[in-house]
Every structure is written in structure tokens, then in C-alpha cells.
Amino acid sequence: MSYEMKNLRKEDISLYFYLKNNVLMDFIEKEDNIYLEQIDSVSCSEVGYVYTALTDMIPSPTDRGRGWVYLDVCSDTTTVCNLDSSGNELVSYPTSSGIKEQSNRVIVYDVNGVVIDENEYMVDYIDGRIVTSGTVTPVSIDYYFNYISLVDEWAAIEAADPPVVVIDVMGTDKGGYQLGGGKRVVRKVDIHVFASDTAERNDIVETIYDGLYLKSCPLYDFVDGSVLEYDGTWYGRKGNMNKLETLFNPGYVGGYCGNRCNLQFENVTTRHISLPLIMTQSRDEVMLSDLNAYRSKISFDMVSYTSG
Amino acid sequence: MDKEIRKFNTILETELVVKLEETRDQFIIFIMESYDIDLTVTSPKSKSDPQLYRDDFEERLMEFEYFERLGNKLKFKIPTMDTFDFRGKLGIVKHILEGTVGIYVEVSAEDYEKMFGKKIYTRDPLDATVPKKELIYIMRYNSVVRAAEINTFNSNKYLVIYPFSNTPPFILFEQGAEFVEDKMDMLVDGATKDTVKTYKKTT
Numbered sequence: 054m055s056y057e058m059k060n061l062r063k064e065d066i067s068l069y070f071y072l073k074n075n076v077l078m079d080f081i082e083k084e085d086n087i088y089l090e091q092i093d094s095v096s097c098s099e100v101g102y103v104y105t106a107l108t109d110m111i112p113s114p115t116d117r118g119r120g121w122v123y124l125d126v127c128s129d130t131t132t133v134c135n136l137d138s139s140g141n142e143l144v145s146y147p148t149s150s151g152i153k154e155q156s157n158r159v160i161v162y163d164v165n166g167v168v169i170d171e172n173e174y175m176v177d178y179i180d181g182r183i184v185t186s187g188t189v190t191p192v193s194i195d196y197y198f199n200y201i202s203l204v205d206e207w208a209a210i211e212a213a214d215p216p217v218v219v220i221d222v223m224g225t226d227k228g229g230y231q232l233g234g235g236k237r238v239v240r241k242v243d244i245h246v247f248a249s250d251t252a253e254r255n256d257i258v259e260t261i262y263d264g265l266y267l268k269s270c271p272l273y274d275f276v277d278g279s280v281l282e283y284d285g286t287w288y289g290r291k292g293n294m295n296k297l298e299t300l301f302n303p304g305y306v307g308g309y310c311g312n313r314c315n316l317q318f319e320n321v322t323t324r325h326i327s328l329p330l331i332m333t334q335s336r337d338e339v340m341l342s343d344l345n346a347y348r349s350k351i352s353f354d355m356v357s358y359t360s361g
Numbered sequence: 362m363d364k365e366i367r368k369f370n371t372i373l374e375t376e377l378v379v380k381l382e383e384t385r386d387q388f389i390i391f392i393m394e395s396y397d398i399d400l401t402v403t404s405p406k407s408k409s410d411p412q413l414y415r416d417d418f419e420e421r422l423m424e425f426e427y428f429e430r431l432g433n434k435l436k437f438k439i440p441t442m443d444t445f446d447f448r449g450k451l452g453i454v455k456h457i458l459e460g461t462v463g464i465y466v467e468v469s470a471e472d473y474e475k476m477f478g479k480k481i482y483t484r485d486p487l488d489a490t491v492p493k494k495e496l497i498y499i500m501r502y503n504s505v506v507r508a509a510e511i512n513t514f515n516s517n518k519y520l521v522i523y524p525f526s527n528t529p530p531f532i533l534f535e536q537g538a539e540f541v542e543d544k545m546d547m548l549v550d551g552a553t554k555d556t557v558k559t560y561k562k563t564t
Binding site: 207324 | 463
């Protein structure tokens with residue numbers, strides 16, 4: 054029996070992809086000159102040599118929902134862009150052939166401080182690790198990471214320090230939209246924002262609101278799954294170390310809306326959530342965590358059209 | 362002619378109000394049923410039982426201003442998390458409905474004093490009717506509290522877990538809004554038909 058991802062899942066992942074790689078692009082931080090340490094317990098010649106970044110950054114760049122940044126951006130913009138290894142912007146194939154793994158978001162150095170060729174190693178973007186075949190010995194690293202933890206389940210909120218943003222697709226309403234076939238699919242979505250303080254909460258809420266209000270995002274097909282493999286490496290990279298040959302093509306859902314369907318955002322509203330909390334001066338004895346103190350909710354309808 | 366239109370409109374408004382009042386009553390029943398289903402605590406030891414506030418919540422629901430007259434227009438409103446009056450002890454219900462992140466325990470002032478050797482930080486309680494000795498505080502169940510619990514009570518199960526720990530928001534009013542929306546078309550159709558019948562009888 055063949056199995057294909059259902060539309061709800063595609064829409065959920067498309068929204069996640071859009072928020073993470075477009076809307077929240079301003080919330081990216083950089084760490085420089087971080088030492089790498091080989092993890093002996095998981096390193097061997099068969100599977101490769103694994104190095105982890107020794108960082109004490111708070112929030113941790115590898116908290117759930119964060120991770121290192123795997124896409125480049127074009128200069129002076131926050132638009133996802135492809136760059137070659139020299140940093141030249143490649144604008145010819147970002148959508149027709151696929152998206153290229155970043156070239157200037159993770160830079161690895163050897164013991165002499167010389168940049169190691171990006172095709173010599175793989176990056177585990179989720180756990181913040183470098184995997185080599187043993188031909189090079191990485192010693193330090195510069196990388197960008199997502200400052201906001203973006204998760205899609207309530208239970209995962211506590212797995213990361215704030216700020217955390219939760220996507221909750223909480224309901225579906227399908228109805229006809231024309232004479233004949235086809236359906237208008239409306240998903241009720243809530244985005245919950247948990248921040249460390251009022252200022253941060255307001256910034257995040259405004260950014261997400263502006264990213265949704267009167268806007269739409271592509272509805273991707275994801276026939277080959279998501280951008281990252283289960284182990285955090287770029288799609289297809291394990292079988293081919295050449296980044297230019299492992300472009301990720303999410304594909305587009307077509308149908309009644311032409312070759313590329315969009316997810317339209319309608320009825321976007323936001324409100325802060327103020328709970329009757331008690332917080333003592335000592336964090337150890339806090340009555341309710343600050344995670345519940347600086348909250349907000351953005352509600353909207355996510356609309357798409359299907360032929361089925 | 363104008364007189365007849367005014368007459369028709371008056372009958373229509375009366376019919377609409379009657380039907381909207383019925384819808385309001387059904388809405389209240391719907392919300393209270395959802396309240397009973399969703400906000401139920403299974404732990405017998407827990408003192409955070411929303412059923413204690415059920416009657417107050419229902420009363421506040423009935424007191425809500427469902428109708429607003431704007432000139433010759435009649436606006437039918439239903440409560441939302443922003444417009445419902447959660448003041449006073451119903452702050453506890455609001456707290457539960459908004460969802461809570463993290464694991465918490467219910468701690469009395471006496472237990473707090475035993476665990477930490479100092480008086481608990483207090484402010485006006487959400488429910489002022491509860492005697493001070495009976496008040497509970499919702500504390501994050503972190504390593505400090507766990508350690509204090511074991512050291513003081515020789516047990517890691519002495520404190521009662523807050524039953525709405527790590528619980529997403531309850532969409533009580535959103536479900537209620539859908540319930541009303543689904544009825545609106547039929548309601549308007551029914552009111553119009555009844556108005557026509559009544560109008561014919563009176564002319």
C-alpha cells in the first residue's frame with residue numbers, strides 16, 4: 054500500500070517552514086570561535102567522526118525547536134537565498150532545481166584556523182554537531198542559530214528555554230467554494246508565544262503578526278520528506294557530500310489553484326495572555342514559571358483549496 | 362407603505378429577539394456541558410477543582426450582555442476570553458482555561474513553612490472566601506521543591522500535583538462561537554418565515 058502525506062500534515066509543515074525560515078529570520082544569533090570536541094562514544098571509521106560544539110550559550114542553540122541555521126540569506130534582506138562557497142549569491146535556481154544547503158551559516162576551522170571545505174563534512178543542525186569521514190580534523194566553529202524555539206506541540210514547550218513559539222492547528226472546516234467540485238479548507242490555527250519578558254514578547258508577536266497579516270505562503274508537497282533527515286543532517290547529504298548536488302526540492306501542491314497552491318492567512322488577531330500569577334524574588338521558589346508570565350496568542354484562519 | 366414596513370420590521374425584530382434568546386440559553390447549556398466535561402479533576406486530593414466555581418461561572422455567563430442595540434441595529438454578542446468577566450474567584454477558571462506550561466504542585470502555607478523555614482509570600486487570594494489556612498499555592502515542581510519535599514516529608518509523593526499542569530488552553534468559548542454560528546442561518550430563516558406568517562395574520 055502506498056502512503057502519502059495528508060494535506061493537513063503538508064500544511065502544518067509548510068507553515069512551520071514559512072515561520073522558521075521567513076518570518077522569524079530576524080531572530081537569528083551568531084556564535085563565534087566555539088571549540089569542537091570529538092564524541093568518542095559515537096565516533097568510528099564506519100559511521101564517521103562526530104564533533105560537538107562546546108557552548109554555554111543560554112538559551113541553548115540546540116534546545117528543542119532551535120538548531121543551527123541551514124539556509125543562507127541574500128545580502129541586506131531576510132529572504133532565503135542560495136550562495137556558493139565564496140559567498141556569491143546564486144539566484145538562478147532557488148526554486149526550479151531546489152534549495153541549496155547553507156554555505157556561510159556554519160564555518161568550520163582546523164587547528165591552524167583555516168576554513169575546512171564545506172564538502173568535507175556534514176552538519177547535524179538539530180544537535181549542533183559536525184560529522185567527518187576522518188579526512189579532516191575540525192577544531193572550532195562559527196555558526197548561526199535560531200534564537201526562537203519553534204515547536205508544534207504543547208508538551209514540548211518546557212523542553213526549551215524561552216522564547217518558545219508553539220504552532221497549534223486546532224480545527225478544520227471544509228466547505229464548497231464553487232459550483233462543481235473542489236473544497237475550501239479552513240484550518241483554525243493558534244500560535245502561542247512564550248517569552249522571557251514583555252519587550253521580547255511584543256517583538257515576537259508583532260513580527261509573527263506582520264508575517265501573517267494580508268500574506269500567504271507556498272503550500273509545499275514535501276514528497277521527499279522535510280529538509281532535514283531524522284538525524285539532523287541535510288536531506289540526501291549522507292549519500293553525496295557535494296552540496297551543489299544535494300539540492301532540496303520541496304515541490305508544490307498544485308491542482309485547482311494552478312501549479313502552486315498557497316496557504317492564505319485570514320482573520321489574524323492577537324492578544325496577550327495575562328494570568329493571575331505570583332512570582333517571588335527568588336527564581337527557585339517561583340510560584341508559576343516565567344514561561345507562563347509573558348505569553349501571547351495569535352489566532353488566524355489558514356485557507357487553502359483542494360480539488361478532492 | 363412605510364407604516365407597513367415598520368410594522369413588518371417590528372414583528373421581525375420581536376421574532377429575532379425571541380429566537381436569539383433561545384440561542385443564548387442553548388449557548389449557556391452548551392458551555393456548561395463543555396465545562397463539566399473538560400474541567401474535571403480526577404485526583405481526589407487536589408484542591409484545584411473547577412467544579413467548585415461552576416455555579417459562579419454559570420451565573421456570570423447568564424449575566425453577560427448578549428444584546429447590544431446600535432441605533433436601529435441589534436447586535437448579538439457571545440463572550441470570549443477577553444470579554445467574559447473573570448474577576449474575583451473566577452480568575453482561577455481563567456487560569457485553567459488559558460492553559461499552563463510546566464509541572465506544578467499544590468502547596469499550603471503550612472507545608473511551605475515546613476519545607477523552606479519561612480513564611481510564604483502572599484498577596485490577595487484569588488478566592489477570598491477560602492480561609493487562610495485552607496489556601497493553596499501553585500508552585501513550580503522544580504528540583505529545589507522536590508528536594509525540600511523529600512527532606513521534609515520523607516516522600517516524593519507528599520505534594521499533590523496541580524491537575525492542570527502542562528495542559529494546553531481549553532477552547533470553551535471558541536467551541537461556543539462555532540455552536541452559535543452554525544445556528545445563525547437557520548435562526549434568521551426561521552425568524553423571517555415566522556414573521557411573514559404573523560404579518561399575514563395581522564393584515
